[in-house]
Each structure stands twice: as structure tokens, then as C-alpha cells.
Amino acid sequence: MELFFHPEIYEDTSVVRFDATERHHLTKVFRKKEGDPVVVTNGKGLEWKGVLSSIQQNHVQQKKEECIQHEVPKNQLHIAIAPPKNNTRLEWFLEKSIEIGIDSIHLICCQRSERKRVNLERLHKIMISAIKQSKQFYLPQLHPIVSFNAFMETLPKPAFIAHCQDQSKRHLSQFSFTEPHTTVLIGPEGDFTPEEINTATEKGVSAVSLGNTILRTETAGLAACLTVRLGQYRILLENN
Numbered sequence: 001m002e003l004f005f006h007p008e009i010y011e012d013t014s015v016v017r018f019d020a021t022e023r024h025h026l027t028k029v030f031r032k033k034e035g036d037p038v039v040v041t042n043g044k045g046l047e048w049k050g051v052l053s054s055i056q057q058n059h060v061q062q063k064k065e066e067c068i069q070h071e072v073p074k075n076q077l078h079i080a081i082a083p084p085k086n087n088t089r090l091e092w093f094l095e096k097s098i099e100i101g102i103d104s105i106h107l108i109c110c111q112r113s114e115r116k117r118v119n120l121e122r123l124h125k126i127m128i129s130a131i132k133q134s135k136q137f138y139l140p141q142l143h144p145i146v147s148f149n150a151f152m153e154t155l156p157k158p159a160f161i162a163h164c165q166d167q168s169k170r171h172l173s174q175f176s177f178t179e180p181h182t183t184v185l186i187g188p189e190g191d192f193t194p195e196e197i198n199t200a201t202e203k204g205v206s207a208v209s210l211g212n213t214i215l216r217t218e219t220a221g222l223a224a225c226l227t228v229r230l231g232q233y234r235i236l237l238e239n240n
Contacts, residue, residue, distance in 0.1 A: 002030055003132045004040045009048050011069060016040060016050070016062045023060045026052070038062055043131065043139030045070040070137050073103060075232050076181045078156055079224060080106040082188035083145070084217045085114040091126050093218035094142075097225045098130035104141040106155075110148045112190035120144060148196055152203055156181035159205045162220055163192045169209040172224060177231045184208075184224040189217055 004022050018026060026032045034055050040048045040062070047068040054061040079102060083090045094105065109116050123142060131139050158179055160172060172184070185192075185200065192200075201207055210223045 001039055003135050004038060005128050005132055006040050007042055009040060009042045011067055014064050018060045026060055027055060041137045045137050047137050076103040077228050078104045078183040079221050080108050080151055080183060081186040081221045082108050082110045082113045082217060083115040083118050084189060089218040093221045094123060094126055095130045096222050098127060098140060099134045100225045101229050102140050102225055106143045106151055107145040108148050108151050109145050110188050110196060111193045113188045152199060156183045159183040160208045161185040161200045161205050162208050162210050162224060163187060163197055164214060165197060169207050172208040172210060172227045173231060177228050178235060182228050186217060186221045
């Protein structure tokens with residue numbers, strides 16, 4: 001099953017007309033023909049199924065057959081990450097974390113951050129491509145960059161801050177992830193400052209380790225995603 005994207009389809013939509021990007025994918029990449037079944041999502045949980053009813057050079061149309069509105073995933077995973085200096089590393093993190101399963105990405109600007117601006121439009125396109133590739137019906141929310149302190153006022157809890165400072169910390173895998181929301185903070189390549197770590201812990205954020213080696217920012221973010229999702233999957237197996 002190939003999955004396509006259209007941001008403005010709803011359960012009562014009967015006909016979809018695709019934009020230039022999806023027309024190219026449908027007709028040139030996948031070589032779809034009139035009458036072929038196609039599945040589309042709006043990134044908000046909708047699985048919209050239909051058949052291609054018209055294919056022209058500048059016009060591709062699909063008629064609805066059925067649709068399913070999937071429930072919002074439980075145990076939401078949020079990663080707050082300081083964008084790496086090399087923007088392709090952030091793009092890699094978005095792609096891989098979405099494949100694993102992430103619900104929102106918060107971009108934070110820390111005291112040691114080297115990148116303070118990102119191209120949100122480009123990142124959004126990468127995220128859409130990732131949900132299509134991994135066949136997911138919810139597009140994670142990408143939040144614009146805010147300061148570390150501003151994010152600390154609104155972060156979903158329980159929350160964990162992964163840092164490399166030499167102090168006693170439990171590994172992230174030693175925690176249980178049974179709450180509706182789990183947030184992990186990942187710092188810049190120079191790590192969080194002691195001041196930022198103290199600010200977080202004073203607000204009830206648990207300091208954690210991701211292992212004995214020093215990880216790049218994007219690797220740490222992905223390691224956190226894997227750790228949380230595997231922990232949640234283990235609990236699910238134990239309860240069944």
C-alpha cells in the first residue's frame with residue numbers, strides 16, 4: 001500500500017484533486033492508472049480510500065470509496081531538541097524519529113546552541129514524506145524554535161533531560177513510560193549548561209543518561225525515541 005497526502009480531506013470529502021507534487025508521485029513514480037485504488041491521509045488520523053477517476057496532465061482526481069478515522073495514539077512521545085549546526089542532521093532525525101513513532105518535536109534554543117533558525121517549510125515536507133514512507137496517518141507536530149526557558153514553562157510531563165555532565169544519573173530505560181505524555185530534552189552539541197540542567201531539575205525534570213558514550217545531538221534524539229518506544233512496547237506485552 002502506497003500512502004499519499006492531502007491536507008484538506010475530511011470524512012465527508014467525496015472527491016480529491018491532487019497538487020503537483022502528489023500528481024508526480026502518482027503518475028510518474030508509481031505509474032497509477034484510472035481505476036487504481038489509492039489511500040490518502042490528511043495527517044490527522046484519516047485513512048481515505050478511493051479510486052483514481054481522472055488522470056490528465058494537470059489534473060488527477062480520486063473518488064472516495066470509504067474512510068477510517070484512526071484514534072489519537074496513546075502514550076504521546078515528545079522530543080525537545082536543539083537543532084544541530086548541520087541542518088541535514090536535523091532532517092535525518094525528523095525522518096527516523098517519525099519512522100519509529102514520535103508525536104511532536106519541540107525545537108529549543110539553548111545557551112550553547114549554534115543554530116537558531118531553521119526552514120520550517122522544508123522540515124514540514126520531510127515530515128510528510130516520512131509518514132507516507134512509514135504509512136502513518138498522524139503527522140507529528142513541529143513547533144517553531146523557542147528559548148530553553150520559554151519551553152520549560154510549557155513542557156508536557158513527566159519529562160527527562162539527557163545530558164553528559166559528570167553526576168549520578170539513571171539510564172532512561174530504567175523508567176516506566178505509562179503516562180499519557182513523555183518528554184525528553186536533548187541539548188546542543190556542546191550539551192546543556194549546568195544552569196539549564198539545574199533549571200530543569202528544579203522544575204521536576206529527571207536527569208538521565210543515554211549510555212556511556214557521547215552521542216551527537218541527532219543520535220541522542222533517536223536513542224531517546226527508541227528507548228521510550230521500546231519501554232512502552234515492553235509494558236504493553238506484559239499487560240497482555
